[in-house]
Structure formats: C-alpha cells, structure tokens
Amino acid sequence: MADVNALNLLLRVTDLLDALHAFGLQDPVLLPEGSPERVASERIRAHLRGHAERLRALGATADAPAADAIDWTAGGGSFAGPFQLVFFDGWELSRVMQLLHDLSVRAWLGQMDALAADPAAYEAGVRMHATAARYAAQVRWNRQAAELTDAKPWITGAQPGFDFSLFPPAEEGAPSQLDVAAMVYGVDDQSGTAPAASSGEDNRVQGRVTLPAEPASSEAYDEPLAAEKVAAVLTLFVP
Amino acid sequence: MPVRPVASVPFAVPTCTRRGFLRLAIAGGSAALLPFAAACNDDPFDPAAQAFIDLRTEDGLLNGVYALLQLKGELFHRVYTTPFVGMTRAERDVFLDVRDHTAAHIRYISDQLGTRRIYDLLLFDFAAVDLSGRAAALGRARALCDEVSAAHAWMLPRLVDSDTRLVMAKAASVHARHAAVLGAMEQGPEGWTTGIDGATGLAAQRPLADALEAARPFFLTMLDVRS
Numbered sequence: 264m265a266d267v268n269a270l271n272l273l274l275r276v277t278d279l280l281d282a283l284h285a286f287g288l289q290d291p292v293l294l295p296e297g298s299p300e301r302v303a304s305e306r307i308r309a310h311l312r313g314h315a316e317r318l319r320a321l322g323a324t325a326d327a328p329a330a331d332a333i334d335w336t337a338g339g340g341s342f343a344g345p346f347q348l349v350f351f352d353g354w355e356l357s358r359v360m361q362l363l364h365d366l367s368v369r370a371w372l373g374q375m376d377a378l379a380a381d382p383a384a385y386e387a388g389v390r391m392h393a394t395a396a397r398y399a400a401q402v403r404w405n406r407q408a409a410e411l412t413d414a415k416p417w418i419t420g421a422q423p424g425f426d427f428s429l430f431p432p433a434e435e436g437a438p439s440q441l442d443v444a445a446m447v448y449g450v451d452d453q454s455g456t457a458p459a460a461s462s463g464e465d466n467r468v469q470g471r472v473t474l475p476a477e478p479a480s481s482e483a484y485d486e487p488l489a490a491e492k493v494a495a496v497l498t499l500f501v502p
Numbered sequence: 503m504p505v506r507p508v509a510s511v512p513f514a515v516p517t518c519t520r521r522g523f524l525r526l527a528i529a530g531g532s533a534a535l536l537p538f539a540a541a542c543n544d545d546p547f548d549p550a551a552q553a554f555i556d557l558r559t560e561d562g563l564l565n566g567v568y569a570l571l572q573l574k575g576e577l578f579h580r581v582y583t584t585p586f587v588g589m590t591r592a593e594r595d596v597f598l599d600v601r602d603h604t605a606a607h608i609r610y611i612s613d614q615l616g617t618r619r620i621y622d623l624l625l626f627d628f629a630a631v632d633l634s635g636r637a638a639a640l641g642r643a644r645a646l647c648d649e650v651s652a653a654h655a656w657m658l659p660r661l662v663d664s665d666t667r668l669v670m671a672k673a674a675s676v677h678a679r680h681a682a683v684l685g686a687m688e689q690g691p692e693g694w695t696t697g698i699d700g701a702t703g704l705a706a707q708r709p710l711a712d713a714l715e716a717a718r719p720f721f722l723t724m725l726d727v728r729s
Contacts, residue, residue, distance in 0.1 A: 299690075299691040302691040302692060303691065303694070306692065306695055309700070309703070310698065310700075310702075310703030311703065312703075313701070313702045313703035313704075314703050317702070317704075368675055372668070372671060372672060372675060375667075375668065375671055376664060376668065379664065379667075382659060385658075385659055386659045386707075387704065389658045389659060389671070389674070389705075390655050390704040390705045390706075390707065391703070391704060391705075392671070392674075392675065392678075393651060393654070393655050393674060393675070393678040393697075393705035394678070394698050394703055394704065394705045396674075396675045396676070396678035396679050396682070397678050397679065397681065397682035397694050397695070397697070397698065397705070398682075399679065400678070400679035400680075400682040400683050400694070401682050401683075401694040404682070404683050404686055404694075407592065408592075415595070415596075415599065416596070416679050416682070416683045417599065417603070417676055417679050469606075469609075469610045469669050469672070470610055470613060470614060470665070470666075470669055471613055472609050472610050472613045474606055474609065479599060479602035479603055479605075479606060480606055482599065482603060482676070483602070483603035483604075483606035483607060483673065483676055484606070484669070484672040484673055484675075484676060485672050485675035485676055485679075486672060487668070487672070
C-alpha cells in the first residue's frame with residue numbers, strides 16, 4: 264500500500280487546483296471565452312478530476328475543500344492575503360495558477376518515494392506527475408505569450424519570473440507575493456555566491472555532478488518539496 | 503527476446519556527422535552554453551560504431567535513455583542553429599533551452615554510468631526530415647519530446663536505485679514541460695495535451711525498446727537493443 268499521508272497530500276493539491284480552475288472558469292472576465300488560458304483551464308480541470316478519482320481509488324481519503332472556504336488571496340482565511348486582486352484580475356489569477364501548478368510539480372516529486380512501496384501507485388504517480396508538469400509549462404507558456412511575465416515554461420533558479428516589487432504587501436508586516444513565491448520555489452540568492460546544492464529550485468547538484476552556474480542547469484531539473492512545506496503553502500489557501 | 507538485427511540500420515551518407523553535442527555535454531564544461539560547432543565537424547564516420555543496450559538491466563535502462571537524449575539534443579541543436587523561416591524569438595529560446603537542459607541530463611547519466619555507458623558519440627542522420635520547414639521541424643521536435651517523456655514514464659517504475667530514480671524523475675518532469683511547450687508551438691492552445699490520455703489525464707508510457715525502434719532511422723550508429 265502506498266503511504267496514505269502522501270496520497271492525501273497529493274489529493275489536497277489536486278483538489279485545490281481543480282477548484283482554482285473552476286473559480287476562474289466561472290467568470291469570463293478572469294478567463295475570457297476562447298482565450299488560450301480558458302481552453303487550458305477547461306482541459307486541465309477534466310484531467311484533474313480524473314487524477315482525484317485515481318488518488319481516491321489508490322487510498323486517499325482527504326475531502327475536497329468547500330469552494331467558499333478557499334482563500335484565493337493566500338491569506339490563510341483572512342481573505343486579505345497578498346493576492347487580493349484575484350477576484351477581479353485575470354493577471355493576478357494567472358500568477359496564482361503559476362505558483363500552484365509549480366507547487367504541484369514539486370509536491371509530486373516530493374512524494375514519489377513514499378508511493379514507491381506500491382508499484383501501481385508509483386506508476387500512476389509517475390504518469391500524473393508528468394501531466395502535472397505539462398500543466399505548469401502550459402500555464403507559464405500562456406503567461407509568457409500574453410507578455411505577463413519573463414518566466415519561461417520551466418523554472419529558472421528559484422525565481423518566479425515576475426517582479427514582486429510591483430506587488431507590495433497589503434499591510435506592513437503582512438506576507439507579500441514574494442513570500443509566497445519563496446515558499447514555493449525556495450529562497451533565491453542572486454548574489455552569485457549561492458551554494459550549488461540547495462533544497463530549492465536553484466539546486467545545481469544532481470547525484471555526484473555539480474552543474475555550472477548557468478540558468479539551464481537548474482531549469483533542467485524540477486526539485487521535490489517536502490510534505491510540510493507543501494502543506495504550509497496549502498494552508499494559506501485552505502486554512 | 504532475440505538480439506535485434508542491426509543490418510537494417512540505414513547507412514545513408516549523413517548530411518552532417520555532428521559529434522560535438524555529447525562530447526561537450528560530458529566534458530565538464532558548461533552544460534548550459536555548449537559551444538556547438540556551427541558546421542559539421544570532420545570526425546570520420548565509423549560504420550562499425552555500435553551501441554549495445556540491454557534494457558533488462560538498470561544500466562541498460564539508463565543507456566537507452568542516454569541514446570534518446572543524444573538524439574534529442576542533436577535535433578534541438580540542429581533546429582536552433584538553422585532556424586526555420588518565421589521562427590519567433592520565444593520559439594528559438596525554447597530550442598536553445600531544451601538543448602541545454604538535455605545536455606544537463608546527459609551529464610548526469612554519463613556520470614552515473616561511467617565506463618558502462620554506451621558508445622558516446624552516436625551519429626545521426628536527419629537527411630529524411632526537412633527541418634527548414636516550420637511544420638516539419640516543430641512536428642519532429644514535438645514527437646521526439648513526447649517520445650522521450652513517454653519513455654521516462656515507462657522507465658521510472660523499473661529503476662531500482664531510489665536515488666537514481668529521483669534524479670531521473672526530476673529530469674522527466676522537465677521533459678514533460680518540453681513536450682507541452684513543443685505541442686503548443688506546433689498545434690496551438692490544445693497542443694500541450696498530445697501525450698496525455700484525455701479520459702484519464704494520465705501521461706503516456708512507451709517502452710524504451712519501442713521508443714528506440716521509432717528513433718532508429720535517425721541513428722547512424724548501430725543500436726543493438728535487447729529487452
């Protein structure tokens with residue numbers, strides 16, 4: 264049997280993404296009819312429901328959150344988090360989508376070992392993870408095409424690919440979008456002296472190989488994120 | 503399964519026998535900024551060059567992917583250095599990035615296998631593909647990305663060493679990203695789904711032997727695959 268805690272964490276991520284796309288699809292201002300973003304959301308939702316069904320069949324027991332209980336501002340239930348424009352602004356929504364899809368990819372990688380005890384779960388996990396990575400790339404590609412970001416379809420260093428200075432915290436001392444991004448990607452050190460080995464997306468050490476300090480070195484590998492760190496991000500949205 | 507006959511390997515005279523991609527990828531220099539030769543190098547073509555890949559072993563699985571990645575790196579290098587008419591800046595950046603990511607994956611596998619890796623300098627023949635045309639270049643690149651992604655999905659559950667499996671899963675994640683973007687570049691907003699079963703949302707799996715067989719026409723080096 265696969266680890267139920269691992270399955271539940273992955274189900275929580277899957278259900279949250281499903282709800283996020285449902286949230287966007289209910290409002291044509293956020294996802295205009297016929298837009299590439301809307302097309303992607305429709306397809307992603309259909310897949311995610313299949314993933315949730317499969318995870319439950321494998322033993323996951325977590326309940327999907329009630330739609331009105333989800334704080335899309337990432338405020339931990341305050342509805343005053345750093346993404347307050349998410350209800351009105353498709354750009355803000357696309358930033359949340361990018362962060363949560365990249366979180367999903369890291370969550371899958373972080374739980375693959377826990378799934379390995381059950382060959383069927385591991386094999387399904389590999390295939391759902393590959394699909395999750397496609398979602399993340401497509402969301403980023405759409406954002407790049409709309410000129411909303413410099414972010415590539417893959418993660419460069421531990422950078423989110425958009426300028427957070429434009430999005431200060433709503434209140435002094437409150438978490439900013441940058442804080443949420445740091446939880447998803449790791450803390451980026453742009454001093455040029457960061458160690459090659461990192462638990463964040465800027466990691467450049469793979470096995471015995473230390474890859475050179477070039478963007479492609481960290482882009483080439485998505486990195487796992489520990490369960491408690493994934494859960495900490497989820498709690499911002501579903502307290 | 504019997505040894506696959508190698509006599510069927512095409513021996514068309516290559517339009518370009520490039521060996522720079524892998525050589526530089528494993529040489530310890532920058533994986534990100536590989537100084538690929540712009541023109542064919544003058545390494546002599548060795549018709550006896552052969553790569554034996556035993557997919558029943560962990561080394562064989564890695565070697566199978568190693569061969570596919572050399573082909574992927576070579577194809578993306580080729581299109582990047584001789585872009586098709588109308589290629590956008592964003593598209594060209596994608597070809598460059600995919601090439602360099604692939605080099606970074608090759609570096610890891612090369613180190614893991616050490617002297618057990620297959621013949622390093624596989625040779626390729628793209629003569630049958632018109633990479634100067636947008637549809638052909640993107641179609642070929644997308645198909646290869648789908649193939650590599652599906653081969654990883656088949657291989658990962660078969661790897662025994664958990665450390666190796668994790669690193670290969672991390673690379674597989676980025677290969678899936680590549681496939682999505684190439685699909686979108688080729689086919690538009692829904693192109694990223696080409697390698698996904700629409701009913702289940704599961705990404706495709708393909709046995710490595712099948713992926714190598716599909717790629718066989720592009721290899722000049724003889725591949726002896728056992729599965």
